[in-house]
Amino acid sequence: MHVRTSAHEYIDLFNFSRNINPPPVTDPFTPTALDDALLAAFRFTLQRQSGVVISSIAGFDGMMAELHELRRTPGIEELERVSSQTMTALAGPIPFTYRTLFKDWDATPALLAWFAKFFLPFLVGDMTLTAVDDDGRGGGLLVERCRVLEGSNCKGVCTKMCKVPTQPFFKERWGVPLSMEPNFETGACQLRFGVEPLDLEDDATIPPGCLGRCPAIIGMEQTDVSVDLC
Numbered sequence: 001m002h003v004r005t006s007a008h009e010y011i012d013l014f015n016f017s018r019n020i021n022p023p024p025v026t027d028p029f030t031p032t033a034l035d036d037a038l039l040a041a042f043r044f045t046l047q048r049q050s051g052v053v054i055s056s057i058a059g060f061d062g063m064m065a066e067l068h069e070l071r072r073t074p075g076i077e078e079l080e081r082v083s084s085q086t087m088t089a090l091a092g093p094i095p096f097t098y099r100t101l102f103k104d105w106d107a108t109p110a111l112l113a114w115f116a117k118f119f120l121p122f123l124v125g126d127m128t129l130t131a132v133d134d135d136g137r138g139g140g141l142l143v144e145r146c147r148v149l150e151g152s153n154c155k156g157v158c159t160k161m162c163k164v165p166t167q168p169f170f171k172e173r174w175g176v177p178l179s180m181e182p183n184f185e186t187g188a189c190q191l192r193f194g195v196e197p198l199d200l201e202d203d204a205t206i207p208p209g210c211l212g213r214c215p216a217i218i219g220m221e222q223t224d225v226s227v228d229l230c
Helices: 007-011 034-048 057-073 076-091 094-102 107-120 147-152 153-176
Strands: 127-131 138-143 176-183 189-193
Touching: 007 153, 007 189, 034 076, 057 076, 057 153, 094 107, 094 153, 107 127, 107 189, 138 176, 147 153, 153 176
Parallel strands: none
Antiparallel strands: 127 138, 138 189, 176 189
């Protein structure tokens, strides 16, 4: 299933049901050699920052198993800290250099979206460049089916591991605000570089309660997904 890529059509998809489930994986992502190398570097850094290592499971599935263990043991809030430190360690001096040279360029949001399209598929899957507004300004990027969301089935992993730490990371270190708008019904996520994000409590893209297949409720007596366990 492929979602439509215009900004207007994407916004129309935000109609949350009470029992929200990410869609099943029907079009698996096929990684390139670059994706495999980037994933290995990301997972190694994540392991060093979190102390959670599950060496018996390889690749992306192993990383997702480690994220679930991190969510289950130290707690969901720890995901935010680990993610922020992982991004900082991997980026090194690049954000400072970019902010110094390019922050004030009009084309900066579009340039960041272009780079992200080629360097982030290992983590989130296929992406399409989009506009950030109705005027056609560049800087938008649509994640068609987020690998992390589909692999975790967890709103907490999506928000605390990705959205919450990544938005300030780009504003504070790259000098460019970023709004991330996940869609928990389709598995898509709209990124808008150069756009200030809403506060989490005001963000309508984050539904209340857990997802229908959330690991926090599977196997527990808690069956009311309106209760937010993560």
